[in-house]
Amino acid sequence: MAGQVATGSRRGLRSALPLLLPAYLWLTVAIFLPLSAMVFFSFMTELPLSGKAWSFTLDNYASFFSQPLYLTLLAASLRLGLEVTLWCVVIGYPAAYVLAKVLRGRSREAIFLLVILPFWSNGLVRIFSWAMVLREGGILDTALNAVLPFKINIDLMYSYPAVIIGLVHSYVPYMVLTCYLTLQAIDDSLIEAGRSLGASRLQMLKRVIIPLSMPGLVAGAALIFVPVVGSFMEPRILGGRTGTFYGTIIEDQFVAVFNWPLGAALSFILLAVVLVILALASPVLRRAA
C-alpha cells in the first residue's frame, strides 16, 4: 500500500501539474508570449493601439537590409563583443588557472568569492564608477601625473577604449568562474604525469590544460559575447557620442523615436544572431556535460 502511494506520486505529468503550473504560467505570460508578440509586431506597420490603422508588412526588415547604418552598427556591436570576449579570455583565464591550481584552502575560497562578488552587484553602478576613474582630471589622470615626470592628459572618457574597459570589468568574472570550474576538474596527477614524462610547461598548457578546459572557455565566451552584443547602457555612459551601437539604436526606437515595429524587428534580428551563436557553442558545451 505504502509502495503504491510512493510510485503513484512519482509518475505522470498530471500529479506534477499543480506544483509546476504557477511557475511556468508566469514564465509564459512574462517571457514566452512577449517574445512571440515581438515577432508578430515586427511585421506590422503600426502598433494596433488607440484605433490606428495597421497592416502586415516586411518594411521593417527591408529597412534593416537597405539602410547601411543598421548593418554597420550590428557589425560594430559584433566587433565590440569579440574584442571584449578576447580581453576577458586574456585577463580571466590566467586568473582562473591561478585560483584552481596555485592557491589552496581558505585563501582560494576567499579570493574566489572576491572575484565573483562584484558580478552580482549592480552593473550600472560599476559602469558609473569608471567615469570617476577615466575622465580628465579624474583619478587615473591625477595619479599618473603625480608619478610621471612629464605632463600627460588622460581623457579616456567618452571613447571606444572606455567602453571596452567598462565592459571587460563587468564581464571578466564570468570567464574566471566558468574556466575555474573546468580547470579545477583537471586531476593534478595528470599534470604531474605529463611533466614527469618530460613535457615542458608550455607543452602541457597547449596539449593538455587548454584542450581540457575548452568547455569552460566556450561557456564563458558565450556568456560574455551575447550580452555585450546587446549592451546599450555601457556605451551610453562611457562612450558618449562615440557610443552608438546596435543596442543603443534599439533603445532609441523604444524610448526616443517611438518606432516600436522597427525596434521589434531590430530586436528580433539580434535575437536570431544570439541564437545562432548559442547554437554554434552548444556542441562543445554538450560534450563537456
Next chain:
Amino acid sequence: MATTRFLEWCGRLYIWLLLAFLYLPVIIMALMSFNVSPFYQLPFEWTTEWYALLWQNDQLFSATWNSLEIAIITTVIATVLGSAASLALYRHEFRGKKVLQALLFPPIAIPWLITGTAMLIFFFGVGIGRGLFAILLGHVALALPYVIVVVSARLQTFAPELEEAARSLGANQWQVTWRVTLPWIMPGVIAGGLFAFAVSFDQFVVSYFLSTPGQTTLPVEIYAAIRKGFTPEINAVSTIIIVVSMALMLLTARFFKFGGEK
C-alpha cells in the same frame, strides 16, 4: 623548484592585480561620495553632506522604496513558485520534462534588452501597460529560473529514500513535504530567495523599459541622473546600493557554494 616558486609568486601577484582592477573603481566612487567638492576635485576633504542631501531627495527616496518593495515581493513569489516547480521536477517523471528544464535558459541567456523590449510591447498590447505592476511581472519571471536552478541543485543531494521512509511510517504527502523534504532543501531555498532579491534589486534594463516617470526603480532613476550629469549624490546612492548588494551576496555564499565543490 625555484622557477615553480617564482611562477606561483607571479600568479598570486596577478590575482591581486585583478582584484585591484575589479575593486578600485568602486572604492574610488565610494570615496568621492564623502568628498566635499561637487566636481570631484582633490585634495580630499571629508563630508557626509551628500548623504544628507540624499535624505531630502523625494524622487530618489520613492524610487528606493519602489525598488525594495518590488524586490521583496519578487523574492516571495519567485521563491515559492520556483521551489514548488523544482520539487515537481525532482519528484515526477513525465514526458517533456527535459523540455521544461530547457525552457528555463532563455530567460537567463537572452539579453535583457530583447526581453525588456518584448515585455514592453506585449504588456502594452494586452493592456497591462507600464509601471510597477509590469516591472514586478518581469522581475519574477527573470528570477524564477535562478530559484529553480539553485533549489534543484540542492535537491540533487537529497536522498529520496527519506521520503519513502516517512511515507511508510504513515506520513501523508503534505507531512512528507513540510517535515522531511523542505527542512533538507532549506539552504537551497534561502539561497534561491537571495538570488531572486539580487536579480530584482539590481535589475536595470527590464525596469528601464517598463517604468514610467512616476513609477520607477532606483537603478532607472540613477541612469536618468547620470545622463543629466554627474553629482556626488549619485555616488552616495550608488555606494549604498553596492554595499547592500555585496552584503547580500556574501550572505548567499553562506548557503550556496558557487565553486560547485560540494
